[in-house]
Amino acid sequence: MRFIGSGAFGSVYEALVADHGKVAVKLVNISHSHTSKARLESFKREVDVLSRVKHANVVKLHGACMVPPNVFIVMELLEGSLRDKLDACRRLDYRATLKLANEIASALAYLHPSIVHRDLKPQNILMDASGAAKVADFGVAKFKQSTYLNTTRGNGTPAYMAPESFGSDKISEKADVFSLGMILWECWTGEVPWKEVQIPFQVVMLVGVEKRRPEIPEDCPKQLASLIQRCWDDDPHRRPSCAEVERRTRLLLHELDAPPAPPAASAANASNAAEESQQTIA
Structure with missing residues (x-):
């Protein structure tokens, strides 16, 4: 796995999965503190949401594990x-x-x-x-x-x-x-x-x-x-x-x-065109 970044929640890595190719793995730091319990609930909520939705402009969920200490989410890898x-x-x-x-x-x-x-x-x-x-x-x-x-x-x-x-x-x-x-x-x-x-x-x-x-x-x-x-x-x-x-x-x-509209002919141009047409007919 390649390390991408980290924050208060834990770390994100790039990994290679057989069925999905390159993916992002979000690992969560879990302990027995109140903060960690709240963090786990937040991750469970995120998995719950992502497991129910499918849209081109919502990040795609590939899988997850919510059993401490192995808490992680596997998502599509983005830039x-x-x-x-x-x-x-x-x-x-x-x-x-x-x-x-x-x-x-x-x-x-x-x-x-x-x-x-x-x-x-x-x-x-x-x-x-x-x-x-x-x-x-x-x-x-x-x-x-x-x-x-x-x-x-x-x-x-x-x-x-x-x-x-x-x-x-x-x-x-x-x-x-x-x-x-x-x-x-x-x-x-x-x-x-x-x-x-x-x-x-x-x-x-x-x-x-x-x-x-x-x-x-x-x-x-x-x-x-x-x-x-x-x-x-x-x-x-x-x-x-x-x-x-x-x-x-x-x-x-x-x-x-949309392509720009062609400029409208002026009244003078229209009049000249009409006169030329009459002369040609004559």
């Missing part, structure tokens, strides 16, 4: 995360931002009838060799029993979290829509949201109490700026669904890829 990509190129152009939005929205629209991710951020968006985005890391995701789901505070990453996630015991899939808006803003600007804020609680005050949002630069295309602002709406009911975001970005991509 890196959106975080890695932004660190390397700083920001995305308009077309790349729309493409990313379309792919993430497509995955979320598929998930949202039954699952809310709750921790959408660049680190949890993985990229394959072709540059396609895949939603990953479902450790704090929850299955919906109704329109809203009961949740606990403290789940997610404050810089990308919706205001209702800070102060409500019930949230909907529209919390993921807010997070998507923050990701799109970061892709266009190349800036991490609220990077000037040192304490997470300050983000809670800025977003949840003062209703503030990051400033959208003047060079942001109007259609993208409008989409981001709608995703950021303080009222979850006024935010678009991810199905709507997918349709909108698909249409905008189609407009970019």
Whole structure:
């Protein structure tokens, strides 16, 4: 196995499996501490989610072992995360931002009838060799029993979290829509949201109490700026669904890829053409 990276949860390795070729193996550090028990529950939740879904823009699960001390998940091997990509190129152009939005929205629209991710951020968006985005890391995701789901505070990453996630015991899939808006803003600007804020609680005050949002630069295309602002709406009911975001970005991509329309003939050209036609007939 080849070591890829590590974090608080454990380590990730590249391995070769007969039936699947190269895969990513996520090993978890498990002990008898309370933190390790919570980590194990998070991994069980992730396996539960991934075992039920199949979508081109959701990371693929190959297998898992949840019996300590051998706790690991085997997933498709991907090139890196959106975080890695932004660190390397700083920001995305308009077309790349729309493409990313379309792919993430497509995955979320598929998930949202039954699952809310709750921790959408660049680190949890993985990229394959072709540059396609895949939603990953479902450790704090929850299955919906109704329109809203009961949740606990403290789940997610404050810089990308919706205001209702800070102060409500019930949230909907529209919390993921807010997070998507923050990701799109970061892709266009190349800036991490609220990077000037040192304490997470300050983000809670800025977003949840003062209703503030990051400033959208003047060079942001109007259609993208409008989409981001709608995703950021303080009222979850006024935010678009991810199905709507997918349709909108698909249409905008189609407009970019469509060949330019031929210039319309001016009235003078049309008149000259008519006169030449009359002279020819005469």
